[in-house]
Amino acid sequence: MLTDLLLLLLFAIISVIFFRRIRLSNIVAYLFTGFVLGPSLLNILNSYHELELIAEFGIVFLMFSLGLEFSLTKLIAMRRSVFGLGALQVIVSFIMFYFICQFFVMSWQQSFTVAGILTMSSTAIIVKVLSDQQQLHSQTGKLAIAILLFQDLAVVPFLIIIPIIAMPNMDSGLVPLLSMAFVKGALAVAVLLAIGRWILPRFFDEMGRIRFDEVFILSNLFVTLFAAWFTQFLGLSMALGAFLAGMMLAESHYRHQLSADIRPFKDILMAIFFISIGTLLSFDILRDNLALLLLMVVGMMLAKLITITLAALLMKEKLTTSLGVGIALAQMGEFGFILVALASKYQLLDEELSSLLIATGVISMSLTPLLVKYSQTITREALHHYEKVFRLQKPLPGQFSDHIIICGYGRVGQIVSRFLRTESLPFIALDRDPMRVKEAREGGEKIEFGDASRREILLVAGIEKAKLLIITFNDLQRSLALLTQIRELNADVKVLVRTKNDKGIDELHEAGATEVIPEVLEGSLMLVAHVLYLSGVPRRKILKRLDCERKTKYQHLHGFYYGHESSQSTKNAWTVEKLHAVILSSSSGFIDSAVLTFHLNGVTIKSLHRKGGEEISITDKTSFHAGDVVLLQGDKYDLLKAESILQGKS
Structure with a gap:
């Protein structure tokens, strides 16, 4: 056992370092460790039974930590998203996956189990990815967290039902057995919540007064394991008891200390759990069913993306936000692995199906960080032919004349358009970001979707009769390409180009720019103007000095002492x-x-x-x-x- 443990720890450390270097989750590293050391490849572990026992405690501590997050106050505050959008997603996804499994001639027990496994998404990965990419508090992030909260709650019924439907010859007595299980579950909830309300606060108050960290940690472990033992004694899952124990302590002022104390045990034991799941992967099965595996990954992710997006749309969320949530939650989650392990233990799933499901989860979880990172780009491309966003209204003959064309409707383009509107000057703005176009149109802005570097778009915008064109985006190569198109279509139109700094000013002038406005240098000139004015220099002299600086192409502003x-x-x-x-x-x-x-x-x-x-x-x-x-x-x-x-x- 000790030799196996040392091998596991050494290989896990190496795997985590490697997978972190390629920006993949620790969970993938642990699954890979189990896959390599398990019976499928090297087969150098002898203590599989002991490993599974330790892994079961990992689930217990994970569910306890999860329960600590489920304060009633938090759930009430997010009730519309959690119990509306979250419930709708779980129900729709579960029904869809259930009937897909039935189509592939699985038994109803297997269909129920697989549907539950595929319905879940990864809380651990999504929270980390959204946090790393600073999207946790965006609307997409909030909706994703709400759905994940309900999914975590939905795990509990599966933990109760799967052991029951796995019993042999129980079809005729399913309703009584399920009824009895839920009665036991209600009894466990009542007993544990009563203990949590009247006994545990006094218990932890006493432990807190002792001011001895080891005793507090031991008390925490005792409460978690006692709750797990109690539900197991009633014939239910240990994970259910641990979850209830966390819930009954979620409202206490010891919540954060309990979470901090349990975390080292949870992290280590969860690592062992995922390693044990990795041992279920079979290299031969994956090799022989590679095409089926890829089909499962693509099919599952597309199905979840569609169902989650539709659920969000039904809850009156924006299309772009709905697609973003669907992309974020398209993977299988760690609770799916827990259900795979539970179903395998009760022989509901055979080795081949278990291995394919785990591999599907691993691949989908590995793809998640990349998908979330590029979700806006993916959404933009997916909406490329969405009529309401991209309907480019071709102008009638003579609609545009002596007008201004703004290429790029970012912050600079929007500021310019506001001043033009104030002066009642005719203009049209072009941008290739569909979300921005949609938002601006809904706000009554004069904007069209289109890539300004394309000849036909410039013609539609009336380049031949325009008196001024403004390039607001900061991309030297795109600006040079656009200037070439402009000068071919209208050699006389004045062109203003905005750049970030003084790089490429000469190239832009040679390509046909009338004026080039470097942001950093113009900002410096404005600062100089204020300094001179506040120092008593006459306004006319300041304006003359600024004009001279621009005519000499910012000669005194070039160069920078670098430290x-x-x-x-x-x-x-x-x-x-x-x-x-x-x-x-x-x-x-x-x-x-x-x-x-x-x-x-x-x-x-x-x-x-x-x-x-x-x-x-x-x-x-x-x-x-x-x-x-x-x-x-x-x-x-x-x-x-x-x-x-x-x-x-x-």
Whole structure:
């Protein structure tokens, strides 16, 4: 047993490190560990029975932790989403999967079990993925959590029913057996909740007064295991008792301490549970049924996506939000594995079906982070032909004339359109984000869906008669491509291009831009204008200075002294021109030679300073002296090369 445990821990550690590197869940790593070490591949474990016993306690502690999350206050606050959307999803998904299983000639017991397994989604993975991608408090995140809460509640009836329907020759006595099971369940709820209301608060108050951490932890373990033993004594699942124990303590002020104390036991034992589930995977079965497995994964995920989306739409949620929730919850969950283990224990599912279900769960859970990350893109493509969003209303002849075209309706495009509307100037906005188009249209905005870089879209927008076009998106290559199209269709239209910084200004002007507005440099100019105005400089002089700076293409704003922090934090930092000071040594080969004789592509001498800080005007007669400080401007590698040349190192 000890040898098996050491092997499990070592391989689990290696697997977790590897799977974390490729950004997959720990659950997948544990399942992989069981698969490799189990009978299907290496078959080096001997203590399968002991492993299953430990794994069962993992389920107990997981259900206890889950019960701690089910405070009545929380459920009441989310009752519409939990008991409306959540219940609708579980019912619709369960019925659909049940009849699909019946179509494949499964017994009703197997159909019931498989439908329950596939209906569940992964609470652990979804909460982590949504949290990592900062979507937990979005509408999509809130609805996903509500559905997961109801799914977690729905596990309890399955834990009661599956052992009963697995009993041989029970078809005739199903109703009495189920009735008896629910009576026992009601008795367990009543007894445990009574204990939780009147006895446990005093018990934990006493443990708290002792102020001895070990006793408090032992008390926590005792309560969890006692509740599990009690429901098992009644002929029900241990997991049910643990869940009820968590629920009866959910309203107590010890809730967070109990959760923190139980977590190490839960995490370790759950790892053992998932490893034990991994041992059920059969390499031979997966190899021989690869096509069926892929069909199951795709079929299950599509079916859940459709049912969850429809359930959300029936609850009057937006189509984009509904699709987002469907994509997020399309996988199989950890409670599905618990039901697989339970059904296998009672021989409801054979080895082949169990292995295929577990593999389906593993693959779908592995795909979830990627699907959630790109859910907006997937939703956009899925809605590409949705008539209400994408109906591009072609203008009547003469509808557009001397108007303004805004390409891109992000924040900048929307701000520009508001000012144009205030001045009653005619304009049309184009954007290729369907959700944004739909929202803007519903708000009464003049916007059309379309990719402005496409010739036919520009023609529909009346490019031939437009007097001004504004490119608001920050994408140099797209802007250059769009300018090429514009100049082919209308060589006279004025074009304003917004960029993030001064990179590509010359390219954009050469491609046909009338004006290029670099956001960072214009922001700096506005700051300078305020500083000069508050310092007493006349407004007319300030405006003249700003106009001069723009005409010289922001000559005084080019270059940037980079430090360690800015080079670390700025994306693509070395692609922006930088300033770099070089102190000429006496060994330099340029001493006493004319400054203007120094040439290196990509590098400009911005200024020259003598010892003491005096700035020297650079003319044809100006020469380098030892100790001069030469201020260079250019890209990183050009600057390093220039410094090397000036110092005579190359």
